[in-house]
Each structure stands twice: as structure tokens, then as C-alpha cells.
Amino acid sequence: MRKAFCDSLLETAEKDESVILITNDLGFSVLEPFEQKFAKRFLNVGVAEQNMIGVAAGLALSAKKVFVYSIVPFVTMRCFEQIRNDICSANLPVVLVGVGGGLSYGTAGLTHHSLNDIAIMRSLPNMEVFCPGDPAETRAVMAYLAISQNPAYLRIGKGNDPMVYEKTPDFTPGKAILLQDGSDISIFATGNILWNAREAAKILGQTGLSVRLLSMPSVKPIDEEAIHKASRETKAIFSIEEHSIIGGLGGAVAETVAEYKDAKPFFARIGFPDSFCKEVGSQEYLRQAYGLSAQAIAERVQNLIKGIL
Amino acid sequence: MDYSSLAKQIRQNIVRMAFLAKNSHVACALSCADILTVLYFGILSIDPKNPQGPRDRSILSKGHAASALYATLAQRGFFPAEVLDSYCKDGGMLPGHCTKDCVPGVEVSTGSLGHGLSIGAGMALAEKRGNGKERVFVLLSDGECDEGALWEAALFASHHELDNLVAIVDYNKFQGFGKTSDILNLEPFQEKWEGFGWAVVSVDGHNYEELERALKAIPQEQRKPTVLVAHTINGKGVSYMENKLEWHYKSPNEEQYQQALEEIRSL
Structure with missing residues (x-):
């Protein structure tokens, strides 16, 4: 799913010059293609997640479309209040991308597991919550996120998630x-x-x-x-x-x-x-x-x- | 610019709002009134008739001093002064902490401390990368500088050489339970900002000439964000409020209100 996300994001960034990708120093060996292609639209804020979300809000308030990429706990919990106040209350076009849904980071231990993120993200007004089930669904959701102006949380797996679909399914927010x-x-x-x-x-x-x-x-x-x-x-x-x-x-x-x-x-x-x-x-x-x-x-x-x- | 007269009007409105609303955070609103006066009347490139147009951005990160911002914005013509009377009133337009777009000119929702500098840094970065000329001013409280997130933003701003970003610390030396020096000491404060890569200017936060001179010389250093450490007096302008912790919590009664107005008028 991670690769499906990255490929989709590259396509989105090609078409939309306002797209910026932010990471808190995670995504090594994954985000480089974006960084190489769009150096001025890539931002590694360092290991500072509260600031990361505030900066994302500031960029969005200046007409940027922001994707924030990290492992789930660091892009949802560490910076929850910034998400609530700075992103959601202002209804800004910021997509939080959480890698490692559920037990994807199994051996990494409980600090890296994501077992509460859907609940807390779902509770936020204006926030849309998308959890694709395979790489094809990831691409389908990304096609929507490319044009959406709403705050959203995209929860994906890691690498090697099995393909459920043979081709990309039709996706509409709010539809099973x-x-x-x-x-x-x-x-x-x-x-x-x-x-x-x-x-x-x-x-x-x-x-x-x-x-x-x-x-x-x-x-x-x-x-x-x-x-x-x-x-x-x-x-x-x-x-x-x-x-x-x-x-x-x-x-x-x-x-x-x-x-x-x-x-x-x-x-x-x-x-x-x-x-x-x-x-x-x-x-x-x-x-x-x-x-x-x-x-x-x-x-x-x-x-x-x-x-x- | 007759900053003194403007600030007197703004201070009277701040006290009036606290009196009518039976609300407080009045001392820390008074402490930053002169800073806001200089900022909004002498520095910011803004147009009250076109509040969403190209402009300098200003964020009141110490959102609990919202009454000071509302009074300043009304004075600057962003909305009619009568609206100030609805501060914290049922069905009113002005909540106790800044809420984005509650009235024109309020750029960001603040009230949880330590958010504003990050948002400002994001705005400043967008300007830099887009070769824009707009500047971003963020007014912080000293107690707010306890927040770790603020120092994340400080590190970020200097790393990205955001010399279009200005932080102003309303250093009134008080926070929730008492003096900042007793609760969580910030000193050596100026050195901390310098260590984080900022150009630092120390000013008297009630001296209009000093404030104006410092704010007109932005950036103080090329490729560095600027911070004004503005030394202020909590409750400035009302004798019985000055340097009294209780005026973080109390609102004036009728007699105190009239006394405050008299004192402010004779400043």
C-alpha cells in the first residue's frame, strides 16, 4: 500500500503544483522519488510532530495542499491537538497519511502499533477517515484525495499487502x-x-x-x-x-x-x-x-x- | 502615528469587555496592548476592507488575550466597535480565546499555547518558497515559552532561514500560578533564542518608538527569523492591576471599572 500511495502522490503532484509533502524524518527509501522530483515541495521537518502539523496548517492557510507522511502514532497521537485546532477547526486541505495500520509494525512493539487511531481521528469534526484494504483501494482513495479540499486521515498498511482486487475498484467517500x-x-x-x-x-x-x-x-x-x-x-x-x-x-x-x-x-x-x-x-x-x-x-x-x- | 491615543482607546475597550463579560485575562491583555497598537497601526500591511487579500499575517498565539486583539481590530476598522460588547456573551461573536474568522482579521484559532509559531512558520515558508513578500508576526506569551512545541518551531524557523517571520514575546513575567521565574524559569531567555538561531532584540514593550524601530527593521539579520523580547508590565495602565496575579482571573466591579477608565485616560 505504501508504494501505491507514493505512486499516486507523484501523479497528483505532477498535476497540482500546490501539493507539498511533509515528513517527520520517516520514509527513508520510500519518499526519495518525490524528494528528487519535487525538491521544493518536499519538507522534512525533523523529529518534531507538533510543529509538523502546525507548519502543515500554515502552509494550507497559504493555499498549499499538504500531505503529511509518518508512522501512524506519530501523525495522529503525538500531535492530536494540533490536528484538532489547527487543521480540523479551520477545515484545511491537509491529508494525514499514517503508515503501518494495525499490527503492520508487529515486531517493532506497542509504541509502533496503531490500534486506536481510527477512533480518535473519527471523533474530529471535518475529518474524513479512509482505511483502504489493499493497494488498489489505496489508489482509488488517493484519486479522491487528489481533488478533495477536506482534512483527511489516510491509514495504510506497509509494504507487501496482498492484492484483494484485480483492478482498481470504484470509490466514493461514504460508500461501501x-x-x-x-x-x-x-x-x-x-x-x-x-x-x-x-x-x-x-x-x-x-x-x-x-x-x-x-x-x-x-x-x-x-x-x-x-x-x-x-x-x-x-x-x-x-x-x-x-x-x-x-x-x-x-x-x-x-x-x-x-x-x-x-x-x-x-x-x-x-x-x-x-x-x-x-x-x-x-x-x-x-x-x-x-x-x-x-x-x-x-x-x-x-x-x-x-x-x- | 498617535500610538498613545490609539492604545488608550484599546485599553479602555479591553477593560470594558472584561467588565461587561465578567471575564478576565485582563492583565495579560493590557500588557500586550501597546505591542498590538504599533503592530496594527504602524507595521502590518493590511487592509480592513479586504481582510483576505494579499497581506502580512498576524497571529495572536497567546489566544487568552483575545480581548486585546478584538479591541485592536475594531480600532483598526475591521468591524464596528459595538461588536466588542458581545465578547463572551450568549449568542455573541467574540469567544474568550481567538477563533479563526469569528470576525474579520482573526487569522487562526488559538488558546492552546504553543501552536501559533508553527502555523506562522508554515505561512512564512510558503511565502519564501513562492518568492512572496508577505511577512508573518506571531505574538507569544512568556508562559507559552514553557511549551516544547514552541521550541520545535523555533528550531524549524531558523533552519529554514525564515527572515520573514517575527516572534514577539510579551514578557510580562507572570503566568498561571505566579511569576515565571518561580514556576519555570525562562532565563537566560535572550540567549536561548540566540542559541536557536534567531536574531534577538530586547525592547521596552510599552515604548512606542522602540517597538516601531525594531519592527521596522525586519529582518534584523538576513536569513534569520527575528524575535522581539518585549519587556512589559502585566496589567499595564491600571494601577491596581499592575503586577498582580489575581487580574489573570478577576474582572473589575463597577467602581474598579470607572477607576480603570480614569487611569487609562490620564496615561
Whole structure:
């Protein structure tokens, strides 16, 4: 996803001279093509994230379109108040790009994990939150961000995220992407766990279950219509994300389901528990440990729907 | 320019706003009133009739002194003076801390300390890279200089040689619980800015000639941002407020209000 982002950004910068890329001294061996091509539009602010966001706001207030690139915690949490006051309250065209969604930086340890970012970014007025599920979705979201004038948070994986799509899907903010239709249960998945969600849907399909699978690259705005429809047409709804079960996609879907008066499906969140991940291991290892492998997701769903279907 | 008369009017409005709103932060608004007067009437290239046009930018990073900025902007013609009476009133236009575009001329939302210099640095950088001529002025409080983010911005501004960026510290020597020297000592202050690569000028923040001379000589050094360390008196102009911590929190009663107006008029 990182490469898809960088390629898209280069294309955007070619077309739009106001585009500036800022980093807090991260992105070594990734951002060089941009730096070499657009030296005057590349800015490494050093290891100073609060200043980074303030500077981004100042540039945006001077008619620049700003992309800020870092590892998730450093571009969302370290500088949260600057994002709230300087970017969002002024409704500036600044895109925060967080690399390493979920457990992408598994072995790096909990300081580098991103399991709360969707929740906090989603809470900010004016902020749009996009979590593409693979490189193709990343390109699709970037096509929108290239022309958007809103504050946005783009949460991507790292390198080597598997391709879910064969070609770039259609993307509209606030719209889910239907990957497969079904009538028994609905699964809403966001971000880099999408591949596992799809594999889990396949496993469930093999047991005879009719599974509707929707990808949610747009967490805010959320596709309420798709959630309402799933509430009416299927008996159980599941959210899947590599993020805390508190406040992320699960929170957004839960709010929508709970406020919908025409149908009351069973609903459950599948994600990371409300805890810090202190185990050491790769993303794959940690997914296994926390029930986020495709097999574990499928088994969890099977257990939860006993007695419902 | 008759700075003295203008500043008297601005000070009276600051005290009036604190009185009507039963709000405070009045002493630290009075301490920067002369700085704002010189800045808005003698230095900034701005047009109240075209507040979004090409212009010098000014950010009140010490957003809690919003009443001083509002009074100055009204005096400069950005909006009618009657609007000042709605300060902190239900349904009014003027919140207790600066909110971007609440009235014309308020460029940035401030009130959380340590944000303004970074935003100003971003604006200054955009000008530099676009070969623009606009300058950016950021008014800081001394207590605000406790903030780490401010020093991130200070480092950034000198690294990028932003000689179109000017910080002015309203060094009134007070912060929330008492004297800055007792709570978190800033000294040696001037040396800190110099160490961060800034051109530093120390001025009496109530002396119009000194302020004007320093602000007309921007940049003080080529390829360096400038900081004015403006030594001021907290509550300047109202005897019972001067150097009294409590006027960070209290608002004047009727009698105190009338006394304050009299004292300001006779300055």
C-alpha cells in the first residue's frame, strides 16, 4: 500500500503544483522519488510532530495542499491537538497519511502499533477517515484525495499487502464496496485485514452460509445505507478491523445499527481487544495470537451465530 | 502615528469587555496592548476592507488575550466597535480565546499555547518558497515559552532561514500560578533564542518608538527569523492591576471599572 500511495502522490503532484509533502524524518527509501522530483515541495521537518502539523496548517492557510507522511502514532497521537485546532477547526486541505495500520509494525512493539487511531481521528469534526484494504483501494482513495479540499486521515498498511482486487475498484467517500453478496450474514471490513476477512468469508461460504462481504475504505463518512440494508436483509452483522474494538469501524457500525429502527440484527465486533499488545512477533504471528487470522475469524463468526440462523 | 491615543482607546475597550463579560485575562491583555497598537497601526500591511487579500499575517498565539486583539481590530476598522460588547456573551461573536474568522482579521484559532509559531512558520515558508513578500508576526506569551512545541518551531524557523517571520514575546513575567521565574524559569531567555538561531532584540514593550524601530527593521539579520523580547508590565495602565496575579482571573466591579477608565485616560 505504501508504494501505491507514493505512486499516486507523484501523479497528483505532477498535476497540482500546490501539493507539498511533509515528513517527520520517516520514509527513508520510500519518499526519495518525490524528494528528487519535487525538491521544493518536499519538507522534512525533523523529529518534531507538533510543529509538523502546525507548519502543515500554515502552509494550507497559504493555499498549499499538504500531505503529511509518518508512522501512524506519530501523525495522529503525538500531535492530536494540533490536528484538532489547527487543521480540523479551520477545515484545511491537509491529508494525514499514517503508515503501518494495525499490527503492520508487529515486531517493532506497542509504541509502533496503531490500534486506536481510527477512533480518535473519527471523533474530529471535518475529518474524513479512509482505511483502504489493499493497494488498489489505496489508489482509488488517493484519486479522491487528489481533488478533495477536506482534512483527511489516510491509514495504510506497509509494504507487501496482498492484492484483494484485480483492478482498481470504484470509490466514493461514504460508500461501501460490495465484494460479494449474501443473505445470511453481513461482514463489514476495513483496512489491511480485508484479505483475511475475504478468506474468512470463503471459509464460511464453504459451510453453506450465504455471506455478504463489504469493504469499508471510507470509515468516515460511513455508508449508513449499506448498514441499514444489511440490517434488513441479513440476520447478523460483523465488523472486522485490525484496530481496537472500541471506537473504530466497529464503533461506527454499532452506532448505525443501534440507531436504526426498522430492523435489529445481531451485531458483533471483531478486532483487537481493549489491551496493549505486549507479545513479540510479526503481524502474521500477532494476528494468530489475537484471533484475527482468517480461520479464527471464521470460527468466531460460526460460534456467534449459533442459535441465530 | 498617535500610538498613545490609539492604545488608550484599546485599553479602555479591553477593560470594558472584561467588565461587561465578567471575564478576565485582563492583565495579560493590557500588557500586550501597546505591542498590538504599533503592530496594527504602524507595521502590518493590511487592509480592513479586504481582510483576505494579499497581506502580512498576524497571529495572536497567546489566544487568552483575545480581548486585546478584538479591541485592536475594531480600532483598526475591521468591524464596528459595538461588536466588542458581545465578547463572551450568549449568542455573541467574540469567544474568550481567538477563533479563526469569528470576525474579520482573526487569522487562526488559538488558546492552546504553543501552536501559533508553527502555523506562522508554515505561512512564512510558503511565502519564501513562492518568492512572496508577505511577512508573518506571531505574538507569544512568556508562559507559552514553557511549551516544547514552541521550541520545535523555533528550531524549524531558523533552519529554514525564515527572515520573514517575527516572534514577539510579551514578557510580562507572570503566568498561571505566579511569576515565571518561580514556576519555570525562562532565563537566560535572550540567549536561548540566540542559541536557536534567531536574531534577538530586547525592547521596552510599552515604548512606542522602540517597538516601531525594531519592527521596522525586519529582518534584523538576513536569513534569520527575528524575535522581539518585549519587556512589559502585566496589567499595564491600571494601577491596581499592575503586577498582580489575581487580574489573570478577576474582572473589575463597577467602581474598579470607572477607576480603570480614569487611569487609562490620564496615561
